[in-house]
Structures are given as structure tokens and as C-alpha cells.
Amino acid sequence: MGPHALARQAAESLKATLRDGVIAPGLSSHILEGPDGGKMFGVLVVRQRDGRLGVLRAFSAMLAGRWDVPGFVPPLFDREARARVEPVAETTVKALLARAQALGTSEELLRLRADDEARQANEATEREALRQRHEDRRRQRHARRAEVRAATTPTDPVRAEALHALDQESRGDKAEKRRWEEAQQEARRDLISRRAKAERRLEALDRLRSIVSRGFMKQIHDTYAITNARGETRPLRALYGGAEPPSGAGDCAGAKLLAHAFAHGLQPVALAEFWWGTPPDSGGRIRGAFYPACRDKCRPLLPFMLEGLEVSAPRLFVPPPSPMLALSIVFEDEWLVVIDKPCGLLSVPGRDAALADSVLTRLRARHPRSTGPLLVHRLDLDTSGLILAALDARTHASLQRQFLHRFVEKRYVAIIDGLVRGESGPITLPLRVDLNDRPRQIVDPLHGKPAVTDWKVLHREAGRTRVALYPRTGRTHQLRAHAAHPQGLGAPILGDRLYGHADSRLFLHAEILSFEHPVTGRRMSFTSAAPF
Missing domain, CATH: 1.10.287 (Helix Hairpins)
Known part of the structure; x- marks a missing residue:
């Protein structure tokens, strides 16, 4: 998963320059660390007319208030047409804003x-x-x-x-x-x-x-003419199905790179985009991590621009073969099962036939005559550790009520890819799905659902921190998003391919699970030592 090797190599070269504090002569990359935050950068490997490979670089929108920065491709709007519109627009809107403020x-x-x-x-x-x-x-x-x-x-x-x-x-x-x-x-x-x-x-x-x-x-959108690999050109607004394009449409790094390549007879080979600098307030961006093109601005735009090119199939994440992953039964009686799930095994089967293997699939094969099994909660594919299943509907409902009323105690252990400040505390950052990049979650104080995680440092070593995590709510990717956000732990969990950087595995493990047995009423607690 991730960009093509050629694009990755080109991106790493640009990252090294940014890491050295340079964007262009006289322009420091430290501007990306200020209150305005970081920015998406892109690289496009191209084949020149003589057959040699070259690299184009771009940034999204403007950089330091400038559309043009040496070493980066220019914007794709008509400069003369925009120059006739923008000053009048800026003066008029500012005047109306001043009147409203007055x-x-x-x-x-x-x-x-x-x-x-x-x-x-x-x-x-x-x-x-x-x-x-x-x-x-x-x-x-x-x-x-x-x-x-x-x-x-x-x-x-x-x-x-x-x-x-x-x-x-x-x-x-x-x-x-x-x-x-x-x-x-x-x-x-x-x-x-x-x-x-x-x-x-x-x-x-x-x-x-x-x-x-x-x-x-x-009028500003009408200054953009979008060309594809066949040389066909359409107005920007014609590509959004009658709706007005969102603000910033046509200004993303990917669109700039492709437009510049087509305009100069260069053959696109491999494209990659990554974030550099301070993350946005919503989180969901980590310095140096690669991200796909955004949905709202680029989804209507890029397919047209790529027409006429041989485009590789999307590089989708494919989980490792799961038959080799053992499913360890920690406890089992006639009402419920506690499983130690390995990293890389789905909790429930996916829609694709290749993703049929899962904890639930194996439990149903183990208990073919049961009215269950039914998972009471889930763990991400990349997360290992304890997971609870019921063997009948009544037990399932009882256990779910315990989760709902927070009678179930869970403790996770994780290795954070950075040094966490402080020793313990709560994280209260509401989360919702990133509509432009599912299934990634972002922080949204207005529309997000409440999410609470308590944490405690266990050990620090070699620039990493081992922590215990206690989720008080059960939002999707809660621990991963809370760890990576600047107002959370400030660094992603090691190996987090969504919120950080991929590694041999995600270093997140559900190690303790405690609940009341729905039939006997006895308090039960199980522990699974982290495999890292």
C-alpha cells in the first residue's frame, strides 16, 4: 500500500529538503510550523520527450501568500483573466465585510x-x-x-x-x-x-x-480550464455536475502537477502527495505521511484529467493471509467466548470474498448449531488482543448493556512513535469520519461524537513511549486518532498506516478485559500479554 516506488523516492527527496529547513531560496520551511499550519505537497515523476525521467513538485493552494515559488509548478488558472476579477472581488467583499463589522x-x-x-x-x-x-x-x-x-x-x-x-x-x-x-x-x-x-x-x-x-x-472558477491527457479541455465548473466547485478546486497539488505536465508535453509516470508541517486542528495529518487525493475537490477533477493515460489500479491495502494466524481461545463456556485475536485478522468478514476469514467466521464454524456467535465488540484488523463474543442473543444483549453503561473495563497497551509529554491524563476529543478520506477519523468539536480516552505512560526509550490506554467510549479508531492528534498524545501509534507511518505491524494490543458474567453474575477478568 502507498505510492509507487518512483514517486516515493521523489517525495523522500523533497522531504529531505523540507527537513533541512528549505522550501526555496529565501523561503524557509519553518513557515509550515506556525499558526497557519502545514500543507500538502506533491511530486510527479514524468517522462520527458527524450525518454529520461524527471520530477515535478507542487504544493496545494498558496504558500506564504504566493502562488509562484521557484522549483514548484505554477497554478493552472488563467492569470490575466484572474487578474481582472480578483482585485475587484477582494475590494468589494472586504468593503461589505467592513460594513457588516461596523x-x-x-x-x-x-x-x-x-x-x-x-x-x-x-x-x-x-x-x-x-x-x-x-x-x-x-x-x-x-x-x-x-x-x-x-x-x-x-x-x-x-x-x-x-x-x-x-x-x-x-x-x-x-x-x-x-x-x-x-x-x-x-x-x-x-x-x-x-x-x-x-x-x-x-x-x-x-x-x-x-x-x-x-x-x-x-468568475474565478471560470478562469480555470482543465485539460486531460488527450488534450481535451473543459471549464472547471463543467466537471462538477452542475454544482458549484468547492473552494480551492483546481488548486490541489495533484491537479497542478498533471496540468503542468500536459502543458509541456511530459508523460506522467507516478504521483504522490504528502503532508508537511503542523497538523490541522482536526488532526488526521501527520508530517511526512502520504495521503490520497481529497474527495470533494479532486474526485470530479482527476478522473477527467487522467483520461488518455494508462492508469494502474488503485493500490489498495491487502491484509496478510489470515489462515496462518492462529485464533487463541482464552475462555469458553456455554454462553460466551473470550478470544485473543492476532494482528491481521478481521473481527467480522468483509464484503469481498477474499476477506471472508475473520474471528466471527471461525467462531461460527466452531459453533455451527449455536444461535450465535455474536461479537459484543470489535477490534481493528491491525489491532491484536482480547475480544468478547456471545453464543446466544440473550447473552449478547446482556453484555452489550454492560458496554453501553460502561461496566466493562478495557486496557490497551501501545507504543507511541514519539516522546509523550506528561505522565497521565484524559483525552476528550470528539470524532467523526473524514468524509474526504474514509475510514480515517478526524476531530470535530461541532459534529463529532464524544470520545474519551484515559492514558498513562509506562516507559520511555529511544524516542518512543509505551503507554496504557483506557477507552471510556468506543468510537471507531478512537485510540489511534487520539494518540496522533496534537491535543492528544501528539504522536501516532507505531506502525499506524492510517494516522502515522506503516511498520511491521500496528503496536496496539487489547491486554485486559473485565466484565460481569451475564448468567453467573461473577466478575471475570482476562489478560493477554502484548506480543511487543
């Missing part, structure tokens, strides 16, 4: 917001005071009704008169609350109306800026 911070709007917030706070205080006063009166009336009933008979006219008076007091409280609500509504009407009017002006200005920005973006 209105959003105007004395009038700030005063209206402050007055409205103060009114709301005062209204809430008065409402609570009124509610408490009425509640006190209600309790008093309740006690007085009890006293009247105790001191009089049902036919006593004194009782009827006293209870009627108490009912009148209750109606009086309701009338008081109604008058108060009406007074508040009258008081808020003018202020809310004036604030809403000012807010609508701000929203209208924001909408106008958005409309104008989209209009200019269409």
Missing part, C-alpha cells in the same frame, strides 16, 4: 442588545419572584382550607363562605400573573421590534456579502 459593533446595535439582555434578565428575576410568591400563597391557602374543613361541617355556611374566599384569592393570583405577562409583553414589544430591525439589517448585509462572494467565485 454595523455589528455599532453603538446602536450594542445598546439595543444590552438593553434587551438586561430586560430579559430582569423579567426572569421578576417572574421567579412572582412564581415564588404565588407558590407561598398556594401553600397557605392549602393549609387554611384544611383548617376550615377541620373546624366546620360540610353543611356549615361558614365553610362555604371561607372556601369561596380562598378560591377568590387563587383567581386573584392568576389574574395578577396574567396582568404581569401583559405588561411584560407591552414593555418588550418596542425594544424587541427595534432590535429585530437592526439585526435584520445586519443579516441582509451578510446575505448580500455571501451572494456577491459566490458571484465572484463563479
